[in-house]
Amino acid sequence: LRWLGHRYQIGMPVVKQILKPRLYLEYDFRNKAPGDYATVSATLYNPRNKSWFGGNEDETTLKNVELELSGIPDDYVLPPEANSPRVLHIENLGGEEVIEATWWLQKEKESDSFSPKQLQVAAQADGVEKTVQSAEGMQQSRSMNTEHTVSRTGERWLMITSGSRKSQFHLELQSLRRPVSYPRLTINDQEIVYRDSLGRGDKLRLYPGVKATLLTSGENREIDVTNRLDGFLNLPANAVLTVTYDDRDEPNFWLAPLLRLKLVDSSEIQQTDKQRQGGGDF
Structure with missing residues (x-):
């Protein structure tokens, strides 16, 4: 059925929506004092399998992939020393492959403007709708498919x-x-x-x-x-x-x-x- 769908281009917009890159976050802002670090980890998974694309491996590959720390909560900074770039570039991400990124955010001060929801990570690639994942609470685990x-x-x-x-x-x-x-x-x-x-x-x-x-x-x-x-x-x-x-x-x-x-x-x-x-x- 997948082969026929690809051969006659039946429902391919729906397939591409289902097979969008998946982004998972892990972080912990609990009990942080000024000077402390909060680790933010992001995992980007390309769920494309060649069975959806008539056996064509090349169509499963995401090209010109960017993984970006697009939002940093108030009170926190991204120290440049010993840290990942804010935007990571990768030329190709194959089908059913993952990339991971980790950033160390340092707390500068205490204020009432802080919200964990200000943390955002974005992912994009050629021909694919941009994916943005925001924090939902003070702590989040990236566990999946356990x-x-x-x-x-x-x-x-x-x-x-x-x-x-x-x-x-x-x-x-x-x-x-x-x-x-x-x-x-x-x-x-x-x-x-x-x-x-x-x-x-x-x-x-x-x-x-x-x-x-x-x-x-x-x-x-x-x-x-x-x-x-x-x-x-x-x-x-x-x-x-x-x-x-x-x-x-x-x-x-x-x-x-x-x-x-x-x-x-x-x-x-x-x-x-x-x-x-x-x-x-x-």
């Missing part, structure tokens, strides 16, 4: 983790519609394979390093299945991860939900449990 529904073998997407040094991430992979054989995840340059079938409703938990447990549908207990794993898993905090899923089954042409992948921070769960028991800080 829960993702996989529709087909070969699907690829971007996941951005947030968290802190205390974060303890693991992945949960649950089969939704039918059993899947030898599910494999490729995360950036690392690959991990479960050498068995995952039944409908089963939940596979993958931990950093080489460790896995299986919670089968209808049972309330986990069994260790580490001996069925090939590969190594690394899940850093505050990272941009390109994730690809595939398996040994027949292609899923109907794009019905196949699996659900979820990134879980165990440290947040532990903190919530502690608060419920009256032992945490609210």
